[in-house]
Amino acid sequence: MNLTGWIVYNGYLPGTKFRDFAEWIQRAAANQGIRTTIYKNNHLLSCLTSDSVGLVDTETRPDFVVFLDKDIYLARQLELMGIRVFNHAEAIAASDDKIASYQVLAAHNFPVPKTVIAPKAFYNTGADTIDDYQKAVQLLGFPLIVKEAFGSFGEQVHLIHNQQELTDTIQQLQGRSFMMQEFIASSYGQDKRLHIVGNKVVAAMRRHSASDFRSNITTGGTMEAYQPTQEEERLAIATAKVIGADFAGVDLLIGPDGTPIICEINSNAHIRNLFDCTGINAADAMMAYIQQEMRHNHGRLADLP
Ligand SMILES: Nc1ncnc2c1ncn2[C@@H]1O[C@H](COP(=O)(O)OP(=O)(O)O)[C@@H](O)[C@H]1O
Ligand SMILES: [Mg+2]
Incomplete structure (x- = not known):
């Protein structure tokens, strides 16, 4: 062959x-x-x-x-x-666009943070959009998360504590797609990354940051090998499946009662960090x-x- x-x-x-x-x-x-x-x-x-x-x-x-x-x-x-x-191209598209991922996941009744999608606003129209977001503030309360549809390494994710921060942040997002999202406080600085290949979790790690609400390694998070619960495994595998991904890094937040909430799915999750902390080279499973x-x-x- x-x-x-x-x-x-x-x-x-x-x-x-x-x-x-x-x-x-x-x-x-x-x-x-x-x-x-x-x-x-x-x-x-x-x-x-x-x-x-x-x-x-x-x-x-x-x-x-x-x-x-x-x-x-x-x-x-x-x-x-x-x-x-x-x-598949469609799986890459559905995971690259976080709003699109959440829509698919919510439509399948998967646990996701409550999310309000910002209406599309074109760049440089001069329109004042800020009033339109007050309903989202009422629904979500402060602090809330403002997250761009496209982003990585935590760079396009903001924790917003008050109206002034919301106004300042949204003004900088002119023309870009974003959402406002419930802040899962019980997951502050923590998440779990499960690496999926086909129908299996091949390795997992837990990430933790002492200095930031984001657990991304690039924002100062540290990682350790993690043995996921059956519930976490089932959820991560099902997430990859509905997005149509053969391979995926599925990130889970920790809900107030310890149950998992989907943070995001990465269709091209890197494997080196995972190897460094688990000793498992996901590339072998991917090729098999x-x-x-x-x-x-x-x-x-x-x-x-
Ligand atoms: N709704 C949320 N509640 C609490 N923490 C969050 C939430 N969304 C994101 N985070 C934190 O921010 C980090 C980055 O967000 P994420 O959506 O994964 O974007 P990125 O693609 O940039 O990694 C997550 O790993 C998590 O620690
Ligand atoms: Mg992430």
Whole structure:
């Protein structure tokens, strides 16, 4: 069985951790006898015409792509070319947009923080939107969370204590999609990250910050290996499933009675921190899953002798 794959990461982001992630996947693939090529997203140029959907100057085609980026147009282009992309473009889109994720999860009656979605406001219209948010304040009370639809590393998440902070923060968000959200005080500075591959939790950690309401490692959080409860496992697996993700980092907040509340789902959760604190290399499980999926569900290999 000669599977070949591509691994795609973002070529524009600074630092080495995105390339590093791609290389971890590549090594896990090599250990399982799978040849892969690493591409930066900007080296795969999507082109479409009335009779073709393809890539400029790239003749070869892989059996599958491990897509470690959020370039949803490129992921969709590869899918339109008939290639199995892990994760699917739609799963990347649904987890990248936190408002979209919460809508899907709430529609399935999953535990999520009470959330009010800011009405769309175009950039630079001069409109005063602040009065429109007073109902959200009544519903949620202070302190509340203001969170942008798109963001990571905790950078687009704000804890708002009063009207002045709300006004100042929202003024800076002009034109960007955001939500106001119930602050889960019992989870202050803490959350749990469960790493999902297919129908399994392959590793988990607990994150804690002594100095910030956010538990992100980049905002000063520390991590430790964690054995999730059955309820947490079931919820994280079900979350990945309704979002349509093959792989996901599902982050759970801790509710007042200790029960989990979904904070977010990451379709391209990095695996190095998880390895550092659990000793588990999720890339091995990810590649084993890809092999199994390609063999059973994607048809191509089933046709091979
Ligand atoms: N509703 C909330 N209540 C309490 N803490 C929250 C809430 N939303 C987010 N947080 C904290 O902020 C951190 C970052 O928020 P998150 O939605 O995961 O954004 P990011 O994608 O930037 O990590 C979370 O890990 C959690 O510690
Ligand atoms: Mg997070």
